Amino acid sequence: xxxxxxxxxxxxxxxxxxxxxxxxxxxxxxxxxxxxxxxxxxxxxxxxxxxxxxxxxxxxxxxxxxxxxxxxxxxxxxxxxxxxxxxxxxxxxxxxxxxxxxxxxxxxxxxxxxxxx
Amino acid sequence: xxxxxxxxxxxxxxxxxxxxxxxxxxxxxxxxxxxxxxxxxxxxxxxxxxxxxxxxxxxxxxxxxxxxxxxxxxxxxxxxxxxxxxxxxxxxxxxxxxxxxxxxxxxxxxxxxxxxxxxxxxxxxxxxxxxxxxxxxxx
Numbered sequence: 001x002x003x004x005x006x007x008x009x010x011x012x013x014x015x016x017x018x019x020x021x022x023x024x025x026x027x028x029x030x031x032x033x034x035x036x037x038x039x040x041x042x043x044x045x046x047x048x049x050x051x052x053x054x055x056x057x058x059x060x061x062x063x064x065x066x067x068x069x070x071x072x073x074x075x076x077x078x079x080x081x082x083x084x085x086x087x088x089x090x091x092x093x094x095x096x097x098x099x100x101x102x103x104x105x106x107x108x109x110x111x112x113x114x115x116x117x
Numbered sequence: 118x119x120x121x122x123x124x125x126x127x128x129x130x131x132x133x134x135x136x137x138x139x140x141x142x143x144x145x146x147x148x149x150x151x152x153x154x155x156x157x158x159x160x161x162x163x164x165x166x167x168x169x170x171x172x173x174x175x176x177x178x179x180x181x182x183x184x185x186x187x188x189x190x191x192x193x194x195x196x197x198x199x200x201x202x203x204x205x206x207x208x209x210x211x212x213x214x215x216x217x218x219x220x221x222x223x224x225x226x227x228x229x230x231x232x233x234x235x236x237x238x239x240x241x242x243x244x245x246x247x248x249x250x251x252x253x254x255x256x
Contacts, residue, residue: 023163
């Protein structure tokens, strides 16, 4: 399934909601979009991956690259997904402890507000 | 022994979604494979196919990639045959440990260790002009 995304501001954060499959065919497009947002100064991103049905290692690479790029620019990327396939992929790649998956955009933003960031 | 489905795709990444759809559909027909194992197989096959596409692109080969999916009695086996002239799996580095600070820099090269973590058997064999990757999952 093809990849589509929508971008919506939420206070000082920008929510990018991604749908479809994030794989070798579609990951470069998401990378370009996320690089563009950080370059525009929007380095506080919420990546809502709930509608994403599949993520491969290249897709994971785009997510990791976006986090690094955002943090380099004094921002961060919050990840949202309750989907078992993504939790499993993070588990087998050893990334569970490095990356937090929030259950919703609201939960992600609430957690950040609590931590005083 | 179960059913065998064959699929030949052009070496283009926009066909990976079709490969995943076929693999998960055939694995599900057997009726004994838990969804979690089907998810694992789906990702492993997609990674294996992506590697085959990369290898053929590097080798400049536009030949089709052949997949077979065999499923029955709780075992699903997928083979992926490319025409990229061969490859040495032992030359691939393992994924750095999760505690390694370099872990988040590791954006590529996750494919083979990922396959090994996801399915029960990962086996490569040489063909005349390429490699056959065989992935086996038991329910």
